Amino acid sequence: MRQLMHRPGLWNVVILLLVACLPGFIWQPHQATAVREDYRSPMAPVFLVPGSSATQNRFNDLVNQLNQSSKNKHSLLRVEVMENGHLKYSGQLRHGDQRPYIVVGFQNHRDGYANILKQAKWFTIAFKALQATYKFNHFSGMGHSNGGLVLTLFMEHDLAKTGAKADRLMTIGTPFNLEVSDPDKDTQLFKELTADRDRLPRQLIVYSIAGSKTFTGDGIVPFDSVNRGKYIFQGRVKGFTQMTITGADANHADLPENQQIAELIQQDLLS
Known part of the structure; x- marks a missing residue:
């Protein structure tokens, strides 16, 4: 040998x-x-984030409406993030439900730039805890009013750290320039959102919806503030669409219960 x-x-x-x-x-x-990297978990929850002064119960009627109009009924889990970072749960996720609704609300749901930044960090705490429990690696999100800001800030600042992928985002009456109606005035929040827009996930599909109660806005949020979403998302994500809802229930507070918006959620967010 x-x-x-x-x-x-x-x-x-x-x-x-x-x-x-x-x-x-x-x-x-x-x-x-x-x-x-290509593996997609069977579960892909839909996160719902309410705006200021609203709690984790804000979308109870919306979820009931969505379930009544769909042959696929999805479960609802509500999470309240306390100021100390602790989480309170109500509702539950049904075993085998791969597209559950998860509402994340905040004990401190006051308005204001500084508080919105805090809420984005509290959302990250809840997201990581839920991800560890339910083992999902992709999701979609819908935010009403400041809830859209919370989700956008999360996607710019903390999403990459979780290893999860964002499929779709729908913002409803979201004031990307807060309540400022002057098109020549940029708030600090808007400057921050545009400065960090390159951190947004490239494969994300975004829908931005404005309500029209008057010719200038939905009664609370000016059109210009909602429309500034294009300066944040356009050219930075896979797809960006802006829409305006008029008619009944088109004022700011009623937008989540608007029948047209419920249909858009079914069509564009849940499909």
Whole structure:
């Protein structure tokens, strides 16, 4: 055997085999990484975030409305994030429900720039806890009013740290420039959202909906503030669509119960 192994021809065969196998050894770890990145968990929850002064019960009627108009009934879990970061749960996720609704509300649901930033961080706490429990790696989100700001800030600042992917985002009456109606005045929040827009997930599809009670806004949020979403999302995500809802229940507070919006949620967010 020792004499055979010293033959030049046999050594050449061994070297050729090693060289032939080398690309496979290099490619295999890359393939495993790619498979992990492409894997999509069966569960893809829909996060609902209310605006200021609203609690985790804000979307009870909306979820009932969505379930009544769909053959696929989805469960509802409500989470309240306390100021100390603790979480309170109500409702439950039905076993096997792959598209449950999860409402995240806040004990401190006051308005204001500083508080919105805090709520975005509280949302991250809830998201990470739910992700650890339910093992999902992608999701969609809907935010009414400041809830849309919370989700946008989360996607810019903290989403990448979770390893999850955002599929779709719908904002309803979201004041991206707060309550400022002057098109020449930029709030600090708007400056921050535009400064960090390159951090938004590239594959995200976004729908921004404005309500029309008057010719200038929905009674609370000016059109210009909602329409500024285009400066944040357009060209930074896979798709961006702006829509305006008029008619009954088009004022700011009633938008989540608006029949047209419920249909848009079914069509664009849940499909």
